[in-house]
Amino acid sequence: MASRGGTARFADRNFPLLLVAPAILILLLVGVFPLAYLVVASFQGITMTDNDKSFQGLVNYIQLFHDPRLWTSLLHTVLFTAIALPLELLLGLALAQLFLDKMPGRSVFVGLLVLPVVVSPIVAGATWSLLLDNRFGPVNQILGWVFGREMPLLWTINPELVYPAIILAEVWQWTPFMFILLLAALASVDRSQMEAAAIDGAGYWRTFFRIVLPAIWPVMAVAVLIRGLDLFRIFDVVWALTQGGPGMRTETISIFTYIKGFQQFEISYTAAVAFLVILLLSGLVMAALRRVELSR
Amino acid sequence: MSRPALPWSRALRTLTLAGMASAVLAWSALAGAETAGDRAVEAAKKYAGKTITIVWEAGLQSLDPQKFSGPLWEKLTGVKVKVIEVPTAEMFTKIMQEYRAGTGAYDALNVIPAWMPDLVQAGALEQLDTYVDKFGFRDELQKIAPTYRDNQMKVNGKIYGFPDDGDVFVMYYRKDIFANAGLKKDFKAKFNYELAPPTTWKQFDEIGNFLTEKLKKEGVYGAAFFREAPYAMFMFEERFRNEGGRFFDANTMKATVNSPIGVKVLTEMRNENRFMPKGVEKFGFVDNLATFLKGESAMTISWPPYGRWAAGYLADEKALDWVPKSKIAGKVGYALPPGGHPELAAGFALSVASTSKQKEVAYLFIQWLNSEEISLQRTELPYSLRDPFRTSHYSAPSYLALWPDAKHYLATLKQASETGLLDLSLIQTDKYEEAIRQGIQRLWAGDDPKAILDEMASQWDAVTQKVGVDRQKAVYAGWAAKSGAYPK
DSSP states (O other): OHHHHHHHHHHHHHHHHHHHHHHHHHHIIIIIHHHHHHHHHHTSEEOSSOEEOSOOTTHHHHHHHTOHHHHHHHHHHHHHHHHHHHHHHHHHHHHHHHTTSOOTTHHHHHHHHHHHHHSOHHHHHHHHHHHTOTTTOHHHHHHHHHHTSOOOOOTTTSHHHHHHHHHHHHHHHHHHHHHHHHHHHHHTSOHHHHHHHHHTTOOHHHHIIIIIHHHHHHHHHHHHHHHHHHHHTOOHHHHHHTTTOSTTTTOOHHHHHHIIIIISOOHHHHHHHHHHHHHHHHHHHHHHHHHTTOOO | OOOOOOHHHHHHHHHHHHHHHHHHHHHHHHHHSOSHHHHHHHHHGGGTTOEEEEEEETTGGGHIIIIIHHHHHHHHHSOEEEEEEEOHHHHHHHHHHHHHHTOOOOSEEEEOGGGHHHHHHHTOBOOOHHHHHHTTOHHHHTTBOHHHHHHSSEETTEEOOEEOOOOOOEEEEEHHHHTOHHHHHHHHHHHSSOOOSOSSHHHHHHHHHHHHHHHGGGTOBSOOOOOSHHHHHHHHHHHHHHTTOOSBOTTTOOBOTTSHHHHHHHHHHHHHGGGSOTTGGGOOHHHHHHHHHTTOBSEEEEOTHHHHHHTTTTTTOGGGTTSOOOSOTTOEEEEOOTTSOOEEOSOOEEEEBTTOSOHHHHHHHHHHHHSHHHHHHHHHOTTSOOOOOBGGGGGOHHHHTSSTTHHHHHHHHHHHHHHOEEOOOOTTHHHHHHHHHHHHHHHHHTOOHHHHHHHHHHHHHHHHHHHOHHHHHHHHHHHHTSTTTSOO
16 A cells, blocks of 8 residues: 555656656757757768768867967957947937837837848848949948949948948847837836936936836846847848958858858868857856846 | 471560560660650650759759750650759759758759869769760760860769850950941050950950040940959959969969969959949949940950840840840950950759669750750750850851851850860869959958968968868869860
């Protein structure tokens, strides 16, 4: 009897685990298996012409540290992120502040502002490629009207213009994402606290930094984290505009990985690069989550 | 005196006779099929109802199998053709990805001949010699123009693809401008030689500058080229060799592309942009075509379709709606580019995927496509972008009758094919080409030509080291020994 009771208790205790087991198994298959496969491949020697699956040790990882192109592309990625992310955040916040109060046609404007987010990034890149075309693009035409002379600017060739062109396209597309999240966050800030601060004589900035910012901080942090990760993986817009050029001036880590993996079929080396990126991003995410105390 | 035959021996004789008769009938069916195209059709009939998949360059090119050859093949054999359109820049990737996956999704392929060593090395292409003999195609293969036949068909002496496109750069110029008496007189007075299509790059520079000076107010530039890196890459390869450049030191396999010749070529290429339309650095195939067809440039260099479209050949064809109407029909002359050794840029060969599950019928389809009769019809399609590549194409009466100047056009193509230069083709060709493309982009961005070439050479050396110096040296030696590798 005691034994049967023990078995029943064991079954009761583990029944929920059994129920979730299939889901966990699928998650493991979908999430962990590719990662494990990637790691295994990174220790092999698979190339375009050689399907060498023997263990190669740390060859590919050593190569990582001797590949200036990889680190340059990483630097470009950090540069894009460091410039575009604050711009998107500040513009998104400013727009959210602007549309916080009721105004005529607010919903129409908000709807229009959000449109770029729903466009596929490669389409956004292609659109900007047309907008910035040196002969037929409206951007050069408008600049021509403003400056009163022909402006045949080569936005995707001139080294001084390629970064502004890419960042412009990126900020155009993703500022609305920041805007919509921050608008929701701002709308949920406790008005009574702001009114109390105003009664106590606090100015706009004091109220903003002491009351509004702490209130919207969790949402803002998540928005920054999501966009930061997106920017670190930036590919489509750059590909559509410059394909990493001129030369390798705008080559990001994603473009580098694509070229190595899918144009040059350096399969094992690409796996090592991908694993490095995963490690970097995981570290960043964990640090960021710890920072905003969302990891608990 | 003969003995009466035994019953079993009569049966054996009957069977033998029946077997012989069947063999004779089968042979006569194939033999009755007089051409290689007919033989392919006869042999493919047993596969009626099947569907084969072929990878084709996306865009106009693929209208050939979609509108013409695919439906005709199905009508003749009952075998359907499914066309997978892939942009040229992604074809290599897609073919390799499919090969790696091994699903057998592709049966027949269009491949750029310069890729063949890599694709063969990887195992992605089926060797075709057995099929060629089985279906009697060897004689017709010999009739492909020698440049393509000898250089774009085999890897290590074995057939892996049928050259199917006579891609070569040709100079197109405005006959009316070059015949203008006033311009001729002024030009002679200034440069002390006759105004005529340039035969050297120095002449090109002088003529281009002169014509821009004289005609810019009328909206005509001396010249325009496609300058986007994937196209300009071919032009650099051509000019570098025409000027006497060598890509590598054959003994050490060290890159020698950063020689003074390389610097001269890059410097001249950038300087020429000054007399071309503003923004020419971004000109692709279509921008340059539109400029020339609208009569806004006096000279250009491009692939053969420019010549057909400039002549206004089948300008009303619906598929060519996007091509600007030619304002210069009847005014276009054809010549070899300066230097006289044009790039046999890109081109296409027809191959069979090694992972195909229906290799024989895929082979039969490409044999039929590539056969004398069908290939001529395909090169005459206004939209196919396939250019004459068989010796017979250059003198085909039907082609000669397509437009008044077709005779000169075909003569120039023939001459260009005979003196043309092959694209560089090594193990991992794309890595070498990528370095050139990046160099071209940097050139337009204003970087120093010497610095660009030093970086290019450094990248080439790194690739060579990675592939293996001796291994690459052997491949390069094989390539350099070909008739079209360097000017003779």
